[in-house]
Amino acid sequence: MFDPAAADLRLGIVGAGAMGGGIAQVAISAGVDVILFDQNAEAAAKTRDAVFARLDKRVTNGKASPEEVAAAKACLRLGESLQDFADRQVVIEAIIEDLEIKRGLFRELEGIVAADCVLASNTSSLPIGAIARVCERRERIAGLHFFNPVPVMRLVEVIRGPDSAPKVVEALRGLGSRLGRTPVEVPDSPGFLVNLGGRAYTTEGLAVVQEGVATPAQVDAIMRDGFGFRMGPFELMDLTGMDVNFPVTRLVHESFFHDPRLRSTTLHRSLFESGRLGRKTNHGHYVYRDGKPEVPSADAAVGDKPARxxxxxxxxxxxxxxxxxxxxxxxxxxxxxxxxxxxxxxxxxxxxxxxxxxxxxxxxxxxxxxxxxxxxxxxxxxxxxxxxxxxxxxxxxxxxxxxxxADSLGFVAQRILSMVGNLGCEMAQIGLAPPEDIDTAMKLGLNYPKGPLEIVEHLGCRQVFTILERMQALTGDDRYRPSLWLRRRAALNLPAGYRPSV
The missing domain is CATH 3.40.50.720 (NAD(P)-binding Rossmann-like Domain)
Structure with a gap:
């Protein structure tokens, strides 16, 4: 088993896209010896040059010394084939989100690396158990999910597969810390932590718009001004792209056997299918010109005849x-x-x-x-x-x-905040992570101003429960059914993050 603190730690990265390049950058900055390989040698070279350019910019901005950057650059080299990973102690896969392609890569790696080499996948949504299923030594396989852009995002999810050995998970937690990230351990569950927890913010925003309650610009303004979200749900979807957020939303919904709390809308699907993906196509929920969105006003016209x-x-x-x-x-x-x-x-x-x-x-x-x-x-x-x-x-x-x-059960903010908090409570209920880790992951992974259980605590367990209970009763839609975690804490007047001592 590798020592994540070892000075001579040897890391391999497969895939030189945005994620692979970002992982390489934080790794070499931490003094880790890295081999970066991609089937497209030209793409790998471009990624290396981009990484070096970002490091040089740190020197220009006074955030690093020339000596530190030179030392980091010396830690990175490009691999000519997977055979170059024979001496690696840990290999991180960061390739296309295709299960069969990932399985083929892991099978090939098993025939190359040492018996004690740890194999980790950076997958954002595919089950680790499904990837490891075809391998001989499943116990050394786990997930290490970074967030884009890696040098900026401080979170890494350490995914504990069904067969992952505890020492492997612990070593990957240590590696995440060495690379300057905050590791949060999560079991192998659909969407893991952040991609599951992030569904409520966008899907409830979509439901508000599809019902004709408000426009995307109104929803975004309400969530920014009313609760301090850096981006509204529609700005966020346009940034990540419908080609990313719709498939993940659909996968998570289907994986949880169509739980209505995770349901998206026909509006979401229509944008995806029509190629209106967001910023990358200059048309999503908003139209973009020269990279800037054309955002209609969210403000009602104010006159000079106020009610007396x-x-x-x-x-x-x-x-x-x-x-x-x-x-x-x-x-x-x-x-x-x-x-x-x-x-x-x-x-x-x-x-x-x-x-x-x-x-x-x-x-x-x-x-x-x-x-x-x-x-x-x-x-x-x-x-x-x-x-x-x-x-x-x-x-x-x-x-x-x-x-x-327009007339709406729960306005806009009540609906969205309660759904975000309720999903966080459900994640705690099914044991995905302790409440404090759920909150940490959502704040670091999605830049939420508060974690979902912190939101519930801030608003009040009983108030959030009341909102959801009324909406469920009035709509007849189990989309709004309160989590048992929330129900019990509201009934007993306990903090949202309360956990019984065992």
Missing amino acids: KLVLFEADEHLRAFAGELGADLLEEDDGSSPILAAPLGEDCTELARRSGIDPTRLIAIDLLPDVSARITLMGAPNVDPEVRQAVIDLLGQKRKVTAI
């Missing part, structure tokens, strides 16, 4: 405090003409009016779950009076941007 009086419906302290700062008179009784302001959880205006009998034409709902200092989301029933809605927009828009959406 408001009636608060089912007001808690939060709604009262918010409304009290708007400058309108808050009426103790309904005067029959003023806007009625509500802040529901998991409900829409239609349901509020149905169960309470209040006038839907004057009912306006606002989402107070996310941060509303920069932007607030507003909605009304299908028959809301346009003048009433505009008066509330004019009032709210005096201090912040307003996004006006």
